[in-house]
Amino acid sequence: MKITRQKHAKKHLGFFRNNFGVREPYQILLDGTFCQAALRGRIQLREQLPRYLMAETQLCTTRCVLKELETLGKDLYGAKLIAQKCQVRNCPHFKNAVSGSECLLSMVEDGNPHHYFLATQDQNLSMKVKKKPGIPLMFIIQNTIVLDKPSPKTIAFVKAVESGQLVSVHEKQSIRQLKEEQGLVKDPEQRRRKKRKKVSGPNPLSCLKKKKKTQDTNSSASEKKRKRKRIRNRSTSEVLSEKQNAEGHLLFIHHEACHLQEIKVVEWTERGPIVSTNDSIHMPPPFTPWGGRKTN
Numbered sequence: 001m002k003i004t005r006q007k008h009a010k011k012h013l014g015f016f017r018n019n020f021g022v023r024e025p026y027q028i029l030l031d032g033t034f035c036q037a038a039l040r041g042r043i044q045l046r047e048q049l050p051r052y053l054m055a056e057t058q059l060c061t062t063r064c065v066l067k068e069l070e071t072l073g074k075d076l077y078g079a080k081l082i083a084q085k086c087q088v089r090n091c092p093h094f095k096n097a098v099s100g101s102e103c104l105l106s107m108v109e110d111g112n113p114h115h116y117f118l119a120t121q122d123q124n125l126s127m128k129v130k131k132k133p134g135i136p137l138m139f140i141i142q143n144t145i146v147l148d149k150p151s152p153k154t155i156a157f158v159k160a161v162e163s164g165q166l167v168s169v170h171e172k173q174s175i176r177q178l179k180e181e182q183g184l185v186k187d188p189e190q191r192r193r194k195k196r197k198k199v200s201g202p203n204p205l206s207c208l209k210k211k212k213k214t215q216d217t218n219s220s221a222s223e224k225k226r227k228r229k230r231i232r233n234r235s236t237s238e239v240l241s242e243k244q245n246a247e248g249h250l251l252f253i254h255h256e257a258c259h260l261q262e263i264k265v266v267e268w269t270e271r272g273p274i275v276s277t278n279d280s281i282h283m284p285p286p287f288t289p290w291g292g293r294k295t296n
Contacts, residue, residue, distance in 0.1 A: 009052060009147045012136070016150070019158045020134040021173065022115045025056035029107060030086060031100045032069045033121035034140065035079035041143035045082070052145050059086040060116070064093050064103035101125040108135050133157035 016022040028049065038045055049057045061083045069080040091103050101122055108116055112134050119138040120126060129135050130151035137148040150158075 005144070005146070006052065006054070008149070010054065012147050012149055013053065013055075016134070016136050019161070020112070020115065022136065025058050026053055026117055027058045027060050027114065028117040028119050028138065029089070029104055030059060030061050030083060031065055031104055031120045031122065031125070032072070032076060032079050032083065034119040034138075035069075035082040036076060037121050037140040039078045039082060041140060043140065043143065043145065048145060053147070060089050061086045062089055062091040062100070062103045062107065064091055064097045065100040067097045068100045101128075105129070108132065 013022070030045075037043075045059060049059070066080070066083055066088070069076050069083055089107065092106060093103055097103075101120075101124065104118060104120070104125065105128060107114075108118060108129070109132075112132070117136045117138055118125075118129055120129075121139055126137055126139065126148075129137050131153055133151070133154040134157070135154075137151075139146055139148065
């Protein structure tokens, strides 16, 4: 019987090791009922558990389990002594203690990341544990320790992972380790070590006083002056010379066309006036450089 019991245990351990990443040393969470059953059956847990599982083990419990055993009184004094010799794991109920079953369920939540074995004689607790995949369950029958076979929920989860519908926690951890080895994922410590930007003062150039735009105004005024056309004022001597030339031209027309009755000045030009008579229009002769008239 002992050989067959170890074969079954070896088979179940291989299943949890390959599919959920359970590794040595095996961490076994004990509650008060399991300690009381071991005391009644005179089972030396520190000696028989490593032999049965054929590997190193660590017996663990929580503060909530110890407080529960203290409140139950003298009937469970021996179970309390066994639990006190185990390693105490930190639970989230540090301030407000809860029952041992609730505390142990909280320790194996979220896919049992720490790969705990749960050892209990509580039927309600064992039924709740079987509804969660990946949690090895242990109990005592006829003064012998037994590792329970994987629950139907656990087997269904493994089949879903194999078909590609789900990803197990063990696979997620292995993927994360591979990414960290290849440098694809940055460590959270490196993210925290990022340098913060120092608070710098204002830009010194922005503190300078604004200069008045004197150069711009001068340049715009000069451009306007350049664009203006210069109007040249004629001198009095030039005006008098033009009048004299016009008078001489009129006399010339009078001598040449004395038979005309009307003489009208049509337009003034640089050469002189344009005169119209009853018959024709006479243009003034061109001036020579020295002011005289050019004759043919």
